[in-house]
Amino acid sequence: MLRILLFLFLLCATSGCSEAPESSTSVLASKQVAPTADPTQRALNQASGSRARVIVKFRKRSAPVGDELSRAAWVSGKLGSRVRHGRALGEFTQSMHADSLSTTGLIQALEVLPEVEWVVEDRRHRIRSMPNDPLFFAGQPRSGTVEAGQWFLRTPSSLTPAAIDALRAWDRQKGNPQVVVAVLDSGVLLNHPDLVAKVRPGYDFVSDLSSAADGTRRDTDPNDPGDATVAGECDPSEPATESSWHGTQVAGLIGAATDNGIGIASAGHDVSVLPVRVLGKCGGYDSDIIAGMLWAAGLSTNVGFGRPVNYPNPFPASVLNLSFGSQGTCSRSYADAMAQLNQKGVTVVAAAGNDAGLPVSTPANCSGVIAVAGIRHIGTKVGYSNIGAEVSISAPAGNCVNLGGPCLYPLVTTTNSGRRTPESNTYSDAFNTSVGTSFAAPLVSATVALMLSANPGLSPANIRSMLKRTARPFPTTGAQSDVSVCDKPSGREQLECYCTTRTCGAGLLSTYNAVRLAADLALTQSAYRDNADLYDPETGQLQIGQVDVGSDRFHNVVVTIDQVLALGNQAGPDYPISRFDRSKGVLEVAQVRVNTALFYNVTVTLKEVLQIGVPD
Ligand SMILES: [Ca+2]
Ligand SMILES: [Ca+2]
Ligand SMILES: [Ca+2]
Numbered sequence: 001m002l003r004i005l006l007f008l009f010l011l012c013a014t015s016g017c018s019e020a021p022e023s024s025t026s027v028l029a030s031k032q033v034a035p036t037a038d039p040t041q042r043a044l045n046q047a048s049g050s051r052a053r054v055i056v057k058f059r060k061r062s063a064p065v066g067d068e069l070s071r072a073a074w075v076s077g078k079l080g081s082r083v084r085h086g087r088a089l090g091e092f093t094q095s096m097h098a099d100s101l102s103t104t105g106l107i108q109a110l111e112v113l114p115e116v117e118w119v120v121e122d123r124r125h126r127i128r129s130m131p132n133d134p135l136f137f138a139g140q141p142r143s144g145t146v147e148a149g150q151w152f153l154r155t156p157s158s159l160t161p162a163a164i165d166a167l168r169a170w171d172r173q174k175g176n177p178q179v180v181v182a183v184l185d186s187g188v189l190l191n192h193p194d195l196v197a198k199v200r201p202g203y204d205f206v207s208d209l210s211s212a213a214d215g216t217r218r219d220t221d222p223n224d225p226g227d228a229t230v231a232g233e234c235d236p237s238e239p240a241t242e243s244s245w246h247g248t249q250v251a252g253l254i255g256a257a258t259d260n261g262i263g264i265a266s267a268g269h270d271v272s273v274l275p276v277r278v279l280g281k282c283g284g285y286d287s288d289i290i291a292g293m294l295w296a297a298g299l300s301t302n303v304g305f306g307r308p309v310n311y312p313n314p315f316p317a318s319v320l321n322l323s324f325g326s327q328g329t330c331s332r333s334y335a336d337a338m339a340q341l342n343q344k345g346v347t348v349v350a351a352a353g354n355d356a357g358l359p360v361s362t363p364a365n366c367s368g369v370i371a372v373a374g375i376r377h378i379g380t381k382v383g384y385s386n387i388g389a390e391v392s393i394s395a396p397a398g399n400c401v402n403l404g405g406p407c408l409y410p411l412v413t414t415t416n417s418g419r420r421t422p423e424s425n426t427y428s429d430a431f432n433t434s435v436g437t438s439f440a441a442p443l444v445s446a447t448v449a450l451m452l453s454a455n456p457g458l459s460p461a462n463i464r465s466m467l468k469r470t471a472r473p474f475p476t477t478g479a480q481s482d483v484s485v486c487d488k489p490s491g492r493e494q495l496e497c498y499c500t501t502r503t504c505g506a507g508l509l510s511t512y513n514a515v516r517l518a519a520d521l522a523l524t525q526s527a528y529r530d531n532a533d534l535y536d537p538e539t540g541q542l543q544i545g546q547v548d549v550g551s552d553r554f555h556n557v558v559v560t561i562d563q564v565l566a567l568g569n570q571a572g573p574d575y576p577i578s579r580f581d582r583s584k585g586v587l588e589v590a591q592v593r594v595n596t597a598l599f600y601n602v603t604v605t606l607k608e609v610l611q612i613g614v615p616d
Contacts, residue, residue, distance in 0.1 A: 357494025
């Protein structure tokens with residue numbers, strides 16, 4: 001069995017911070033009244049003084065006659081309360097306002113009218129709310145000169161094109177606490193003030209007593225006791241190491257409590273973290289790691305070592321973060337585990353490794369894993385990151401720029417000040433840095449968790465393709481003149497280089513783009529469900545007005561949808577017909593209504609055409 005090592009760099013001595021071989025100088029009222037059985041009256045009774053704003057669609061066959069003005073008057077008559085007309089959004093769709101009702105009250109009153117097809121809140125979209133975690137904005141403690149803060153979570157700037165824009169993603173989705181990301185790592189400091197409310201009960205799978213460092217083999221406490229070693233303890237040639245608090249750093253990037261007024265924000269905002277301890281001193285064994293992965297996903301309830309012990313995971317994870325690995329091919333043991341995990345719909349994200357441009361390490365190179373390479377603040381490959389065809393996407397991994405003094409662009413996260421055993425719960429900074437592909441992977445894991453919060457139906461394959469489609473292009477300029485384009489990995493090291501889609505995945509992670517696409521697709525799918533004319537949720541069948549099949553045009557085609565590929569345009573000219581590309585099995589649907597908006601050119605893949613309908 002191979003020892004698997006965690007991917008971080010222990011770069012900074014007490015005197016300052018020197019980067020691993022790098023040279024660039026480039027960074028969302030009610031009154032108390034007697035209960036009533038009439039739902040309309042009940043809803044009206046719930047009215048408060050707030051001004052209601054809704055968008056309502058009337059059924060085509062039973063809509064009250066007239067324009068939006070006369071329909072508002074008709075509604076006023078029905079409800080016995082004045083409802084004013086608003087803007088028309090379509091032939092049978094318009095907004096409506098009421099001063100004497102709450103929005104909820106107006107929705108409930110309209111919902112029960114048989115003439116109404118659907119009614120939703122007319123929401124106000126505001127500029128994003130900034131999290132109040134001080135280290136999100138601030139410079140880093142003790143630095144004096146460094147003002148980068150959590151630059152990597154913000155909207156990209158000319159200085160930091162690699163930033164993932166979690167900030168705008170949070171406008172669409174702050175994360176569902178039911179979505180759990182398992183951190184397969186060195187354990188987590190469960191009492192860290194920025195993690196204590198975000199961590200689900202995990203497990204300690206480290207079965208080797210000498211590396212466990214907590215005095216026990218496997219146990220129910222995944223706290224990190226520290227992984228410090230003495231010289232020669234792991235290997236005769238290895239010097240003594242201080243405790244890394246690696247799992248705590250990874251956990252903070254994924255799920256530190258955000259907008260809680262302390263410490264850092266996390267990319268995953270409100271998603272939960274499941275600490276699964278699989279690494280101790282000198283790393284961890286495949287047998288413990290794989291047991292931990294299967295338990296984390298709810299695929300195994302056996303936590304025993306030697307003999308079976310039944311201990312089900314009450315909070316199965318939908319995302320696994322693996323920030324460790326070693327050089328080599330994907331073993332049968334991992335391949336088998338990954339297949340089981342993907343089959344269950346669990347997404348596995350792994351760090352590419354820190355061997356300075358060598359091939360992607362394992363298990364990141366296993367089929368079905370989203371491998372993450374590390375980039376600098378400017379979007380070039382960070383010197384230490386591995387690369388290769390197995391990489392799906394790249395994300396900031398932390399880089400220092402300078403060779404001495406404070407590190408300028410580390411990834412600020414949760415950690416501890418203890419050199420061997422836990423002391424003060426703190427945060428990494430410009431001197432005690434978090435740098436390594438270990439810290440790029442959690443940004444992708446958190447993004448996946450936000451995508452699943454927005455759209456729980458996404459498969460691991462959906463997620464991978466959506467991350468790739470929403471990635472931003474790699475930069476081709478901006479580094480120093482001696483930086484060249486990344487080559488295919490070989491046995492030779494490659495430091496900073498310009499990423500290509502063959503070496504660093506599809507592009508730069510955009511948490512905002514990925515979460516927006518996931519959320520838009522969820523809305524499209526719910527729009528099908530909301531419209532009986534279009535979509536039958538029982539059968540998963542879609543009826544389409546017109547389809548071109550070859551040279552013929554057909555009406556009333558009924559298909560089952562495999563997946564929605566593109567949402568199309570929210571505005572634009574009336575799109576005349578739907579088109580079917582036989583060669584690709586892809587159908588362009590003329591119009592789909594998503595809540596308040598009409599979309600054109602929605603593209604879906606067909607699972608099967610059930611009824612070809614009548615020719616035009
Ligand atoms: Ca133990
Ligand atoms: Ca333990
Ligand atoms: Ca915080």
